Amino acid sequence: MSELLDLARALLERATGAEEMEVFLARGVENEVRAYQGEVEDLSSSSSAEIGIRILVDGPQGARVGTAYAGSLDEGAVAEALANARDNARFATEDEFVAFARPDGVAAVAMDLVDPGVAATSMDEKVAMAIELERLVRGGDPRIRQVKGADYSDYLSEAAIVTTTGIAAGLERSGAYVSVEAIASAGDEDQTGWGLSVGRAPGELSLESAAADAIRRATRMLGAVKPPSAKGVAVFDPRTAATLWSIMGSALSGDAVVRGRSFFAGRLTETVASELVTLIDDPTDPRHFAASPFDAEGLASRRNELITRGRLDRFVYDTVSARRAGTASTGNAVRGGVSGSPTAGCRALQLVPGDYDQDEILRHVGQGVFVESITGVHSGVNPISGDFSVGITGLMIRDGVLAEPIREVTIASTLQRMLLDVVYVGRDLEWLPGLAAGQTLAVDGVTLSGS
Amino acid sequence: MSETLVAPDVLARVLNESMGRGADFAEVFVEDRAAQSASLDQRRIQELSSSRSRGAGVRVVVGETTGFAHTADLSESGLLAAARAAAAVARGGGGGVAEVALETLREHPSRAEVPPASVAKSAKIELMMRADEVARSRADAISQVQVGMSDSTRRFVVANSEGVFAADDQVRTRFAVSCVAVGDGGMxxxxxxxxxxxxxxxxxxxxxxxxARGAADQALTKLSARPAPSGDLPVVLAGGSGGILFHEACGHGLEADAIMKQASVYAGKVGQRVASELVTLVDDGTMTGEWGYLAVDDEGRPGARNVLIENGVLTDYMWDYLRARKEGRASSGNGRRQSYQYLPMVRMTNTYLLAGDADADEIVAQIPRGVYVAQLGGGQVNTATGDFVFGATAAFLIENGRITTPLRDCNLIGNGPEVLKRVDAVATDFSTTPGTCGKDGQQVAVGCGQATMRLSGITIGGTSS
Incomplete structure (x- = not known):
């Protein structure tokens, strides 16, 4: 680990006196196995190394930044990236708010995110897991006609972020993942279901629960109908609720807010949600798969309460958006990989659990629609205007229990209304891959569009 | 040019090493991609960014199993190490001696007239500033303008154990304007x-x-937008981005990987009627200059024009090397990958509906009540069930044959085979639109196209009754 940090620090010595420099190094190994019909369909095993360099130059009206990336740590690639970053910095507009992060006195929480199981497990055992997962699904129910793919993947990665402004953050993590997509059939009808299990090492994965989830989701959709249009309560399962919170999270970005691209702009301290909603971003919670001691600028991660009992308390900031807004970074710099530049974003969302399990919520709701999968998030949800319209599959809720499956329908509302219309929050918090955890969530006032 | 990536004799030795343990097929794909991007926001050039990725992916096929490894080390020893890693799937194989003989290299120099590298960064910035100025000048209600620009030069050479040896030089350039308008009802x-x-x-x-004008006016128009209706209505899709409908409604379901796993509603339907007779659907990698154009695909196969549906009858699927080999046929030139770090798979290129002979205005005029979709913003499909959604980012009500009130963003939802049968008019005003298609975690550039077209009914995912 410290080797990568040392390498990054050594590169900082190339900065001239007239510039600040940030070096982001990442290295990793990845394995992926796909099983199909009892055999290995694809097996890939790869390593990669990447560097991102940012150069900052101060001027009379503010700072300019230039960025460059290389998919190799070879001297030639690094030298080219440095030259490009320097040249690119000449062309940015000077901006008084642009700056690199500086140490802010917040200590990073120690976290052990590497499980030796990833390295200690042989490739043969990993292959066997993918094959076994497929077998469990194919053999788990006579209505399962096909398994599109049963996948195992894992990674071991390390990263270092250093700057001439005093940042030095090193990070190592591991992860393992299985997923499977099942196709259930009855007559001419096909339905699909997807199951997964996530952990920091293969030993934490449950093939049985991933298989059971895929089978249950595929088979219980058989016989799905297109219901008539209606308006009422939608109950989201933990996975689809997590998708919803990820969308809400993008509107809580301080960068979106300060640029006037969030429907939350100007609403701090107002009631924006039902009092059942307390939304927290906490990458220091080791149970969250997105947990990490540092953000993408190398500042310590911290717990931020964003909405407290419905009241909008805080946005999340990286260094630049915080300066624009006249506040301090909340440790929420995120980037799209080593080549991306930091911006502000939620990192590890969780809603404080409520009092009910899923069955109780269904019973209280009585009539409505239960949402098990969502499609079209990138095409039908607009976190600037708040418009929300997505395709779903799921089941009708009748007399407080799950009834017939439904398909080819949409649900629609606005993000603003949905927050206010939260009527039940489950206690069944589920840790999921991605930036949000989820639990059963009931939202009123949702339009179901069908036949 | 391509010789500078890796010498032919080295590629042959890498293939020999890959085949050495008794594989059926081996391929080495070497890529050098240089890209530049720039963004303008709040009247400032935020940042220019450069990236460079060079590396090679080696795949080895043994029976039904594919082994894959990639490396950024393009030295002979680096490539041989990747070959051995990929060939590890051939355990217990024969260990025979392979002698791969490569064809003469087929090169395809870029046809870019003004290569991105020849354009000064300051000139690129001028273009962005101009777009910002034009968009803001449309109205004071335009509160935010973002301009993004990117260009990439992707050179690759691909060689395989069957002697295929081809190179392509793909230059892609993109410019996009996003605007936010503020009114009484929000943004x-x-x-x-x-x-x-x-x-x-x-x-x-x-x-x-x-x-710039188009982006600004779209935001301004939507300030007076009302919630979209819910339920089934006739829908007219404007030319260009309306092609996304076919990309989702049947394009993905006609990809041979889904077909061969019996995970598509279109499996086993070649020769059958699957759409209205007005539907002739083509996937065409040869449309020079289009966003999904390619001289050769990422497996070295020349791009091709493939008719998928002709007058409503399913004629063929799209194929990559591996899927085609299993069927004992040739690839259709649809083997693509995001980069050397990924395995190729079946992907679309430019997918479009051939123009018809109806009049675009007349198609609207015949509708008493419906929705006119001027711009689609992407979609998603489940190929096994055929259910798909696509988003309307600019839509209007049609009342008494006239386009009237603007509508807020919403998704439309349908089932591919059912929707294809409801195409009841296709006009003459063909145009295309660029998009990014994601599949199994890989993004590739694709084009979509169509003329103004009408569906007799589809479900609109709005909130008003």
């Missing part, structure tokens, strides 16, 4: 992309100003 957004497999020659001042 609305507008967006216009320009993208082509060309150099900067297509980014003329006219094209850029037109995109």
């Amino acid at each position: 609305q957004t507008g967006y216009r992309p320009l993208a082509a497999t060309r150099g900067f020659e297509f980014l003329t001042p006219d094209a850029i100003e037109d995109a």
